[in-house]
Each structure stands twice: as C-alpha cells, then as structure tokens.
Amino acid sequence: MNTTKINNQNSMHNVNDQITLIGAGLVGSLLAVVLAKYGLKVKLIEKRPDMRIETISAGRSINLAISTRGIKALDLIGMKKTILDQAIPMYTRAIHDLEGSINMQPYGINDNYYINSISRNVLNKALLDKCGESSLIETKFNQHIESIDFKNKKITCHDVTLNQTFEDPYKVLMACDGANSQIRNFYNYSPHFRQSIDKLDYGYKEFTISPNPDGSFRLAKNALHIWPRGNFMLIALPNMEGTFTATLFLPYEGEISFNELNSRIKVDTFFKSYFNDTLNLIENLTDAFLTSPTGHMVTVKCQPWNISNEALLLGDAAHGIIPFYGQGMNCGFEDVSFIDKLLGNGNLDSINLNTIFNNFFEERKPNCDAISDMAYDNFIEMRDKVRDPKFLFFKIIEAELEKKFKGEYFSRYSLVSFSNVPYSFAKLMGEINYNILNELAGNLNDNKEVDFALAAKLIKIKCKPLFEPYLADLANLVNDNPYGY
Secondary structure: OOOOEEEEOOEEEEOOOOEEEEOOOHHHHHHHHHHHHOOOOEEEEOOOOOOOOOOOOOOOOOEEEEOHHHHHHHHOOOOHHHHHOOOEEEOEEEEEOOOOOEEEEEOOOOOOOOEEEEEHHHHHHHHHHHHHOOOOEEEEOOEEEEEEEOOOOEEEEEEOOOOEEEEEEOOEEEEOOOOOOHHHHHHHHOOOOEEEEEEEEEEEEEEEEOOOOOOOOOOOOOEEEEEEOOOOEEEEEEOOOOOEEEEEEEEOOOOOOOOOOOOHHHHHHHHHHHOHHHOOOEOOHHHHHHHOOOEEEEEEEEEOOEEOOOEEEOOHHHHOOOOOOOOHHHHHHHHHHHHHHHHHHOOOOOEEHHHHHHHHHHHHHHHHHHHHHHHHHHHHHHHOHHHOHHHHHHHHHHHHHHHHOOOOOOOHHHHHHOOOOOHHHHHHHHHHHHHHHHHHHOOOOOHHHOOHHHHHHHHHHHOHHHHHHHHHHHHHHHOOOOOOO
C-alpha cells in the first residue's frame, strides 16, 4: 500500500482516506483517476444518479470539441487513443450563408490540425469506468451536499437513495461540481472570497439532424457547421451514429429572440428566412423549437479558489466559461494536468497541499481568465466576423504566414487549440498577430500584394523572442503533430 502523506501545515496525516472529491462529471472523474495514480485514496461524491445505469439529462450541450489540452490530460491516464477512437475529427469550419452556399475555413495548415467532436455522455461514462478500475476510488451517487462546515471539516449530505441525512468528516476537499457549484457558494462564508457570475444575454436550444436512410451523414461529416447571421447563429457537430447535434444561439430579448419566437407561424417564418437550408434536415423543427428547453450560459470568475489547505475549486466550479472556443472541458482537463504536474514535482512522502493549492491558483487563475475573455471574442467571431471581408482576408494571409514561417508564426487559434502554451500567452500573441496583419495588409485587397520580407522582419522582432520560454509547450505544433502521434 502506498504510504503517501499530506503535509497539512505543521502536522502529517495519512492520506489514504483523505481526499473527498465533489462532482463525478468530466473533470472530477478524470481528477479522481489522476489522484489515484499517485496512491491517493479518493471518495468521489456525485449528486446525480450513475449515468451508466440511469438515463439522465446531460444538463448542457451533449457535444464537446476536445483538442490538444484535453487529449494531453487523457494521455496521463492512458485514455488518449480510446477517446479519439470514439470521436469525429473536424478539420474545418463549414460556413453556410443565407443563399445556401458553403465556405470551408480549415482549422490549420493541413489535415493534421483538427478538433474532435465527442459525446459528453460517452466521455463521462468512459472516465467513470476508469474510476471503477481503481481500488482507491470509491464513487457514491445520489449524494446532495446540504452544507459544509469548513472550520470543523464536516459535510452534511443527504443520500437520496437511502433517504438519509448524515454528517461526513473530511480531511481534504476538492470540488469539481460545475458552474453552478454548491461548494463555491459555501465559500461565500469566507470573508476574503469574491465571485461574479455573468449570464450571457443569449440562450440556446438543441436539435437533432438525422442521418440519411442509408445511415450516412446529411452534411459534410468532418466539419463544424456554422450558420452565422450577425446577431445569432446555428451550429452543428457530428456524432458517431451519423446524426448532427444542431444548436441555435439566440438572444433572450429583442426583435429576433427566444421571447419573440412564441408561436408556430413566427418560428416557421424565422427558419425559412434565416436557415432555409435546414428545414429538410431537422425533423419536426417547429415542434422541437417550441418544446425543447432553453439553455443558458454563464461566465464564472472567483477568487481565491483555495481555502488554505482545506479545499480547492477546479474546472467550471472555479472558472466557468461560455462555450465558443470549445475550451471549457479542455481548460478543466488542463487543471487536472497541472495538479498532476504539481504532484509529480513534489516529494510524495510529504505532499504540502497548502503549497500545491496556492501554486495551482496563482498559475491557473490568469490563464483561465484569459480563455474566458477569448471565448467571448470567439463568440463574436463565429456569430458575425466569419462573414466580414476584412476578417476573411486577414485569415487568408494568416494561413499563408503559418505556412511560410512554420515554427515561427502561430495563429491565436493554433496556440489555443493545438498547443499547451498558457492561455494568457496565446491571448497576448493574438493581439501581436493582429497588429502584424494590420501592418502588412490593413490597406490591401489582394493577398498577392503582401510584403513577406516585411512579414519575416516583423515576426523575427515581435514573435520569435516571446516563444523562447514555451518551446516545450510548442513542440508538437512545431513538429506539425498537435496530438503527439
């Protein structure tokens, strides 16, 4: 038996029964397996039933786009290939205009660059199965946390299955219970805790695009489809069984909004006017619109994430972001990668959790704030800018720069989705890249007129020196191999 101990301020404690982990979703179940990898015993508590046994709502979009950061975390527990085998690579954005024409915008300079569409439930179930393989992980479902006494380290929990309420002591608490985290709300009793929860003034509804009668895909399989319409948009991601999950993002209020689309004739007119090419793709579209729930999206920012060495927030519980960079899960999984790094760098005979929790917060907070900001920027890009001539012109030039100056120039999207550099660095480079593009082509209309000698000079001066500290994180991208195969 591993005898790892936690250095809990000035005293030592056997840790074999001391990690209480709240939330058996994607981040929580992955974290449980990583902790067990270090010989740490985990009690994993989940308020929902076991999704492998009972059919439950995904609660959020059932589709995820997993990319390099998420795959790196899965590789820590040997699940990279298993998950990628159950995902569909998406090499391009397929932009559908009002007339039904489609413009393909590749994600990278070749087909090595793609994001992966995967079912949330498929991934979560696979991670729960992985938890079940470890004797160090005890998973308890249908457990509702009613209160937490941080001073005396006790949880009051109601077991729905047994219909019993009981107190459960803990030594170390880690919470991955999502953007609506109960544990984060209990942090409010700490005088130094601050949080903001900003609800986007857009909601979403999901629909299913069925396959053709022969089971084939009715849209291009290996693409993320987008119908940008300025103030709103529809997207669709492929599923293994030949379907697509389509999601409509629309304001709650306004002339064109969920509030206004409140009758069959209004819904029919709306889709005929703006998404006419989807009418034959989504069965019973009007009924589906009027009866399906409207989801909401929030940005969560809070600090600190840690209460001394007693408790730590991770994933959406600490930094919920809107889904428009496809990085919510990837960011949460990167949290787990960082915990793995901190555990791996420490002395496993005496892990100082106070130091680990502090280092985790100090490192991750600015990066999670950065991807939160970039997610909103990408929402505007997907919704509107993909139709803007200047934006498209800059994208063409940027693709040429990535090809001509391979290993020296990286787009912000590549840095976010296909590398492991800090999000804050990717955000900074995005700003620098825009300035370079503007200097090269701000007054041009033809990419053949771009001065690539000037481009080389600008990249050498403005980009190359900044990449030096991050060469290891960029290695796969430099080698044209973002997933490390």
